[in-house]
Amino acid sequence: MSANQHSDGRVGNRIDGYTKFWETDPNQESQTNNENRLGSYTDVVNGYYDGATQVYEYAWGSSFHFSRFYKGEGFYQSLARHEHYLAAQMQLRPGMRVLDVGCGVGGPAREIATFADVNIVGVNNNEFQVQRARRYTKRAGLDKQVTFVKGDFMNLAEQFGENSFDAVYAIEATCHAPSWEGIYGEIQKVLKPGGVFGVYEWCMTDAWNPSIPSHKELAHLLEIGNGIPEMRLLSDARKAFVNVGFKIEHEEDLAERPDEVPWYYPLEGDLRKAQTPWDLVMVWRTSWSGKLVTHTGLRLLEMLGLVPKGTWEVCETLKIAGDALVKGGQTKLFTPMYLVICRKPLEE
Template sequence: MTAPETGDGRVGSRIQNYTTYWQNDGEQDDKTGTENRVENYTDVVNGYYDGATDLYEFGWSRSFHFCRFYKGEGFTAALARHEHYLSAQMKLKPGMRVLDVGCGVGGPALQIARFADVTIVGLNNNDFQIGRARRYTQKAELQDKVTFVKGDFMKLVEKFGENSFDAVYAIEATVHAPSWEGVYGEIKNVLKPGGIFGMYEWCMTDEWDPSIPSHQELARRIELGNGIPEMRALSKARAALLAVGFEIEHEEDLAERQDEIPWYYPLEGDIFKAQTTWDYITVWRMSWSGKVVTHYGLWLVEKLGLVPKGTWQVGETLKIAGDAVVEGGKTKLFTPMYLAICRKPGRV
């Protein structure tokens, strides 16, 4: 294993090598690009987040996910409501021990811990993000409610043991797994009998047809720009949940709600669509002028050695991601919010 090269958990070589996992896509090799990414998912995902975490926090927030919007609703308020909504759908109650699978820098964990008065363990395989999450939790004085551990979500039983949690949630995280059956099976096994699992999953919708070149290319751009080994159809997520033995109590693609404000609007970069005064800054960062500033600003700070080498290149993939996600939203070929509330069979 390569040692950290930055002192804060980021590995420079992982960041620099990130885009190489997509360079040979389409070539007729013994092992396709997708197979290579799936096999090396840990390096793919960590290389991406080593380079992208600072950019996410700068351009988005500490909650690395999408959400629905109501007319006039502020950006950060909508993100928090999305987290609270999942908690409410799961019926989280005070005293529960809850696992956050793929916790990022801890934004949702802090919100849900406050909202539901539960104890949360955040799991992350990225040292840099864990360090950030612990600092933010200490600042929020929630160390007694929220803790973070390093671990692979494909090895949850090895990490925690069976029947360890009352509830588990994953917010736009398990799309990074090499297989849904694998990660969902691990989640089911660490749940107590009768325990609840709630998730927002990234999927290509069932309107997506991988045999259509433009559809396949859209999925590839989403993968490249978001550190995802392989995009899969929503029907496969549902099938995987059932295959590992979950009982689905509720499921819905929230992107199908007839909202006046689309979930992807911040990425369109149209400042006239900003919902509040404070949101102008967030939306501007996604505009053409905001991207130009970020492009040259990030190039400069990398040249000055203020961020690891390769960060600029990962930042360039984020532009690809933004455009692809908006296209996927408008064409209804992609959703970041397939909601599923599932229960492990057995007595509660």
């Protein structure tokens, strides 16, 4: 183990170097910078999640994604329902072998495995998250049904073999890939003929125009605040599914539903909007005072050497992320829930 490698899987220089992949001013971003992020996507993503994972867990729980809300619905109930909805749309059945691409610390995998009675393999290129996912899953008594492996989702066929899964899903994870054709193509390979792929994709809506400075700045802030090498258009995702050979069975931007409670409300930090008494604590964590406590505490932990150097700076980008996500939702220029259900054709 190198001096920079921590026993929990985190790598110090990845965290400390994360923000160096972006220019401060989005108008100064060059094609070379963009290509560097795409070529170094594993360092970009790992640097981000090495630093941000524990703050995600503190503020959000073990399912790192957004969801729709019913009026009065609790935060964690909405996350579970979002996962159940994907499993239902995919028509997952007991005994299926399912791949979770970009599984985080395993919250969705544990929930979907229990809900649909399927066997899930979670793949993640971040060793820190893989270790945590295994620990939480064993604690839940699901380690025989849900397993996790470290791997690059741009090389799924090499790791798992072609035609090896009945179904594959990805929840707000494939946005971290250097190209959608690349990641969707790998997913298509590991699916058995007739297998289903379900995804909630992060993308800029087709109302987004990079020639408009404010639109370009929004995409830049989403990238640096969320560890994404490049934000791309929803229409480009649709083309990518077709280009790699998938047949789209259903697609919908769920953020376009006329929900009374918007998907981004937990990031606004407005205690008046908390849907349940329990959620007051969660909403407080994204308020100005909650963020002050979190980030002051994190800086102290870093000064004491209890978290790797650079963790505080990475987590400062979460403030950027929160503001940009709310703005993206309010302007309808961004969605975290472009739902696509598609199928690998049967072999002729």
